[in-house]
Amino acid sequence: RYFGPYMEYRNYASVGAKSDHLSTLFTVGWHKGEGYDLTPDATIGPRNGRYASLAPGYNPYTFDTPLANQYILATRFPMYTPPLESTSGSAFNDMNLSNKTVYRATDNLILTGQFYYRHLDQSAVDASPPRTIFDRRNKTHDFMGAFNVDWIASQKINLNLNANYSRFQDLYVTDQRKADDLDSQQRTDNAVTELRTRVDYKISENHVTSVGAENLQDQISSARIAPDCRRTYPNVCYEDFNPLLTKGQSINGNAYRFRNAFYLQDEWRVSDKPRIQIVPGIRYDHDSIYGGEWLPKLAVRYDVTDQFRIRVANGLGYRAPSFQDLYFNFLNPGVGYRVVGNSDLKPELSRSYNFGWEWDITKRIWYSSNLFHNNVDNLIGYRTNPVRDASGLMVFQTSNYQKAMTQGIESSISIRLTDIVTTGVGYTYTDTKDELTNLPLEGRGRHRWNLNLRVEEKSSGISLSVFAVVFGKQPYYCIKNPFWCNPDLPSNFDSLETALNQESQNSIQNLLGALPTVLSDYCAEKNLSYCTTSPTYGYRMVNPYTNLNIRLSQKFLSHFQWFVGVDNALDTWDLQYNPQRPKFYYFGLDGKFAFSDVKLKNGDS
Template sequence: MKRVLVLSILFNLIPFIEIYSQGKTKPNPKSPVSTETNNKEEPIKVETPDENKTPEKLPEEDRFKDLDNQNGIVVTGSRGERRLKDSTVATEVISRKRIEQTGARNLGEVLETQLGLNVTPNALGGSQVQMLGLDSKYVLFLVDGQRIAGRLNNTVDLTRFKVQNIERIEIVKGSSSALYGADAIGGVINIITRQSEKPEHYQFRATYGNGRELNYGTQGEKNMIADVGFRNEFVAASFNGGYNQSAGYDLDPTTKSTTGNAFQDSNLGGNMTFNPDGQLKVKTGLFYLSRFQQGIISQKSGGLFDRSNATNDFLGLGAIEYSYGKRNMISFRGNYARWENKYKLDQRASDELDTKELTNDKTSQGTIQLDHELNERHMLTMGIESYANELESDRLTQRFAYRTRRAVFLQDEWTAWKNGIIWRIIPGIRHDVDSQFGGQTTPKIATRVDLTSQLVIRASYGFGFRPPTFQELYLRFENPGVGYVVDGNSKLRPEKSRTVNADVEYSPLKNLSFSFSIFRNVITDLIQYNYGTTSSEFASFQLTNIKEAYTRGAELGMRTRAFKYVAYELGLNYTDTRDLTSDRPLEGRARHQVTTNVFINAPMGWELAIRTKWIGKRPFYSSTSDFAGSSTTLIEGQNSNVTYGKEFALINLRLEKKFFEGRMSLFFGVDNLLDKYELTYNPIRPRFYYGGVQAQF
């Protein structure tokens, strides 16, 4: 496998040799000869043909102009619209074009080969993400900048978010609590929904896939999506829907239990933006998902259980924005989210251990925000925010729980120097008042230095916090089939963090860029499961605060378009973690990770995407995934012996052929080409083939 890794890195270094051997240079914008088009109208000159004159070449089409979104707008890092290349906070953007070329069906599949992220299956279905060595519970998920509801076992299921509704994904790594408050210790993933950019557009896609009958059966997986929209000078609207069905998968056919849940879901969504005068905007959005998952589990007691989850997921968004001046805006935003999950465990041939559980999570949020340019050197962002969360659950010692949070925040983008070198300093602070845990203040200081147009340096230092969830405070869960009991702890304290980030971006040539970043997160009062006592029947585990833990590491990235039809990306990631109480690495984190992405947009409408990820071995201290999302997971008994999950390489391929000027296409893909998985520590889907058709007008 190490040979495969070395060959992969060497393969991706070929573009460097090609670039420098050809002696390509980047155009000098200060040169008297400019390649930019003059916008002023010039008189039409009629020239007589000159047979000796070399005809002018038309500018070549940029086949990857929509892949990186370098000239696009981002909002996550500053809570306001900024051009990506001017963003004071390092923001990674996954564009709509990139999403389509990956062939992904949901957010989890989009993020699979993203540098610095690790997507793993969730024990209760779906997938979850780790960022900078931190679990999903430390990552704040937003839709159009607003919070969502619904965490199961402290994780957000990435498969809830279907790609037909996603315009782009913005990722900010590192603490963002100074702007967003709780839960943003590890970073923010903001899903920006689709907006119509054409007078009319229609899109349809149908996909069918399957793998070995031994793992998948004969039913296969079916996906159908549709998207329509329109835009005029007053209003833009986009509406979408989809239906997905799969029989799931089984990594161990010798048992009756299954690995990946069978599921079927349907989703509807849409948004509208009214802009009558160019200054006032009114935005609305509604999104709904209905899903049913089912699987079979066997427990140590020998019992066989049919497991099912019926989920309803609703999110309603609204915003009023008024722009004045060049960059000023006042906005009013609000949302209501409800996530309902009905869990059922039905023991075969007996009713003794049957379980029915309801989880009903409701959240609402309102924000008033002002973005105001004091002068050319100071851009202020300030606002007030209100948040409420209500949870009804059969797993809580008290069935209902409710909390509110009020907050004020302020940030100043100060251009301290603008003479050749551009130096920006961005101080920010937020104060939250939680109805259960009182006041929490989270300051942050960041800076950006543009040494040249090709070399940018950023650094930041910030604080964050995460209050215990209702499940962590009031959980009471018994699993008699396996033989353990888990209790929450009403005396838990909020987790707090200190985060340092620094990064460098260097673009020596037009189509070549490098990035290097380092990070360190220190978390105090870390919440984890600790072994308690053993009675005659069950082992007991309770959530508690431990002293401290840290994650630290570095990321190196490279992007190039050395050839006309080929774009390369290479990423290297190193992550070191440690629980300072037990003096051992945090569970499930790999020290080393390598990602490569190759996109080929060839003539005649052919497109090929090759996405790869290599992950090194990971330490584990348990043989169960029931506690996915915890910091160090369940230790069975008092045995702290470490087991390492095997290193593995993931390769996904997708080939597409476009017809009728790109309005229709056929595609074929293979996920997990090398068929790598591990039943206990890496239960990802085995090799999977799919194909389909797409049409858009």
């Protein structure tokens, strides 16, 4: 069960103007939502059914608990733990503004400028048993600006230049109620500048060679990075002499990196009948922290007929860890998890192979499939730590899978049943494996289905869309004992779970404690539970769910459209594995107007 207001309000507006040479479009939006609670002991009442544990008149029972029940809990259940006020989904106030302007200076020269700004203010309540409550708040400013030049220099040469700048600033504050000892304040400031250039040389109508270069400058200031004074001689900071100077505030460290890339690609249509197209290429990526890598690729397209096409591709991919991968730190105690970065990450190198086909069966039926196989060294992903942190939160940490494999098939079919009804069905099978531990990759289910249905009756303006995604069970890691996973009991059985775990560890130590250390370490590395006293891991297949979204709309009076819908119509969520928003209803109104007599003239402001 869950309780809360769950009200959201969304407004947006766009206004633009267009002339022969200049067009511009401004969009402004506002989105506000109230937090919700997914925890099992949520009850109807003020503040999501919770009482602040340190507030005057604190009542250790959920809202509106009868006096008889309070007496029984107090006298017969002395270990009763009262629920604390907390939220699972943050309340938020989201405002954004964007613009895109295109100037056609000549038939051969196009200049494009755009920017995007977003201010996001989030607030939530976190609980830390037995009786500590925090008010949490995030204030975020996010800006992106870009300028692009497309120039047809001659009949054979095209030039593209692109520059963009982004800035992300976040203030993260936790305020302990009725106390200041655990207050904290963290600031993050991340600035990224990127320059890209590409030259296309047309050898013939069917043959184009492209060469390009990229440069990225990335700078971050974060509390997750050791302060500069700690990393340089004499490794002493001001707060060492006066701790009160920075009480409640985290001291930031700074990091800087740059990335350079160069690539060459040749797109050659060898034949028109049948169409055969070959695209070889090579790219060099260099990261100032992790070094560089050469990345070749090859793609081939072959049209067997006008209705049946085959595509084949393979290549190398390279991904250096981002600053978010290295230093991210996010807590959501209301849902019971924490996401942290990992400063020891290594870059990811992948080898991918794809074979696919597309078939226009009739004018109303289209089918496509793609077989894929990927081998990845040091795959970067989130891994669940089987041991919770000191506050009892489940920890998801970015980690390297030393050697990983993913393979499978993606298929979809689209059908136009009538002139007003279209539908589609898709299926993806994904087999994954951590080749070192012989476990599947965590959180990646084998099966996923999707279904869409759209009905659009133009004369009445009515439109209905239905979209569903069905996820099969996903693997999540757990400690083996030693041949099966420890039981995952409800939180009110924590003491029993601890006792069972301790008993199993004692049994393992008594049974395998005499094994040589070298053998035990080898078995631990290979995740072999029968020859080591160290923890080894298995997995549970859990959390199958279906997301179903439905939307109904109708256009009227030429300029307006009303709409109503429901997201997550089946109300599927899981506090531990899938803390998504519960069933959510919405309705609204759109309006669109055009004024043909409004013109922009060159030189107007």
